[in-house]
Amino acid sequence: xxxxxxxAPSFALNHVAISVPNIEAAIEWYTTTFGMTVLxxxxxxxxxxxxxxxxxxxxxxxxxxxxxxxxxxxxxxxAGLELFEFEDPMIESGCTxxxxxxxxRGGFFHIAITTADVDAMAERVEQNGGKxxxxxxxxxxxxxxxxxxxxxxxxxxxxxxxxxxxxADR
Numbered sequence: 001x002x003x004x005x006x007x008a009p010s011f012a013l014n015h016v017a018i019s020v021p022n023i024e025a026a027i028e029w030y031t032t033t034f035g036m037t038v039l040x041x042x043x044x045x046x047x048x049x050x051x052x053x054x055x056x057x058x059x060x061x062x063x064x065x066x067x068x069x070x071x072x073x074x075x076x077x078x079a080g081l082e083l084f085e086f087e088d089p090m091i092e093s094g095c096t097x098x099x100x101x102x103x104x105r106g107g108f109f110h111i112a113i114t115t116a117d118v119d120a121m122a123e124r125v126e127q128n129g130g131k132x133x134x135x136x137x138x139x140x141x142x143x144x145x146x147x148x149x150x151x152x153x154x155x156x157x158x159x160x161x162x163x164x165x166x167x168a169d170r
Contacts, residue, residue: 012077012079013079014079014080015070015079015080015081015082016079016080016081016082016111017081017082017083017084018081018082018083018084018152018154019084019085019086019091020083020084020085020152021085021090021091021096021152022085023042023067023068023069023083023084023085024042025151026083026085026150026151026152027042027069027071027083029128029129029130029150029151030071030081030083030150031071032128033124033125033128033130033150034073034113034121034124035074036071036072036073036074036081037071037072037074038069038070038071039070039071039072039080040069040070041069042067042068042069043067043068043069044065044066044067044087045065045066045067045068046064046065047063047064047065048064048065055068062089063086063088063089064087064088064089065086065087065088066084066085066086066087066088067084067085067087068082068083068084068085069082069083070082070083071083073113096152096153097149097152097153097154097155098153099133099149099153099155109155110147110154110155110156110157111154111155111156111157112145112156112157112158112159112163113156113157113158113159114159114160114161114162114163115158115159115160116160117160118136118144118145118146118158118159118160119136119146121146121158122136122146122148122158125148125149125150125156125158126148128151129151130148130149130150130151130156131148131149132146132147132148133147133148133149133155134146134147139159139160139161139166139170140161140166140167140169140170141169142160142161142165142169143159143160143161143165143166143169144159144160145157145158145159145160146158
């Protein structure tokens, strides 16, 4: 039986949201480390002031106050980064990202960023308080990757080429 014909998806990955304990520090880290730009500065949403805000229609009823900001990657069509700092309730102690614990719980456990120079970007991550969590790895004949963590333990895979090109080159 012949494999099904694949059609191009009718969507694009729009953005990734990350919960952080300090949104201003996260904005500084992601703009300094990856060169992202602030598309919308930090805003505070408080259920007592804005009870009909869209976020409160989606998040659980115990979510009363949060801060959010939006960052862009600069490339046309690139996914954005939405940062959240939950103030009421706050992130529970010991519940920040932890790759060794989280990868096996199900759900999302890392994001990937395409960069022309994996080594230089990994060095920038380390210089800005992040860390490598493994060696560079070949992904195909032409491309490589390196896994790093931001200052809050969120895992980021640095990849030297577009996803489709890497898979096609294997």
